[in-house]
Amino acid sequence: MIEKVLVSRCDRLGDLVLSLPAAALVQQAGFDVTLHCSSYARDVAFWGLANGLYREVWVAGQTPPAGLDRDTWGLALYDSKITMEAFRHLRLRRRFGPYSKLPSYLHYDKGLRQRRSRVAKSEMAYNLDLVRGLIAWAGGEAPVFRPLPALRVPADWQAPRPSPDWVAVLSSGGSAKNWPVADYLAWLSDHRKAGDSLDFLVQGVDAQARRQALQDSGILQESGVGLVEGFDSVRHLIAYLAGAGQILSSSTGPLHIAHAAGVPVYGLYPEAPLVETFARWKPDGYGHGVPVTKIAITG
DSSP states (O other), X not given: OOOEEEEEEOSOHHHHHTTHHHHHHHXXXXXXXEEXXXXXXXXXXXXXXXXXXXSEEEETTSOOOTTOOTTSEEEESSOOHHHHHXXXXXXXXXXXXXXXXXTHHHHOSXXXXXXXXXXXXOHHHHHHHHHHHHHHHTTOOOOOOOOBOOOOOOTTOOOSSOOOSEEEEEOOBTTBOOOOHHHHHHHHHHHXXXXXOEEEEEOSTTHHHHHHHHHHHTGGGSTTEEEEOOOSSHHHXXXXXXXXXXXXXXXXXXXXXXXXXXXXXXXXXXXXSSXXXXXXXXXXXXXXXXXXEEEEEOO
């Protein structure tokens, strides 16, 4: 009999993209997988569903799918309050997760503690180790992980504007580090070919200031240069990024979405040995062979 597993990652867009390979590995091991996600990241979850990575999606705050019961195995890929509430709601008897903080020892029946995992391995690799721990606890053996191919975008997910040759994501917030607008412009002037179209995707806590800096620079008056200030839905964002030629971004959701879609990405990462480094937060888990280029931020 195939066991049911509820894989929960209730976090941001990029975090969920890096969790999809782990959910797929649970399914490859022969389990019946439901992915539990935050409402904000629901379109990323449905993107994975459309690519056959798991059987069902449960969006936090909605009624759980039929068939989930106390005998379902719970796998937390991130120690979040929303995940714990879902496990308690279902009264799961078998809960596995990361032993990252003292209270987590009370949340899970079995867990995995990985020393220095936040700086010594990628987030995607950490998720895979959690999957292997769950499968071992269930008495099985995890299959060899094979990186996922580029995720296909459903035909009815249409971007509301044409995708350009380049997208520069001027986002800020969370642990992502960023350049000043002038550094973006200097780097793009050296790498863009004459005639390449370019969009600046401006979002985050300092969006207004970055929009003003772009306007002051005069680049928005150039032919083929556009300003994008968000989309009505994440699926519009996914379709837009998947159609782009190349992406320049700090380590945020758009960078990881683009990589999962098979688009070449240039990622901004600090050199300091902190948790937001390339070693931990690099695009990972997708084996399409499209390049990922690290751009080091110093200072």
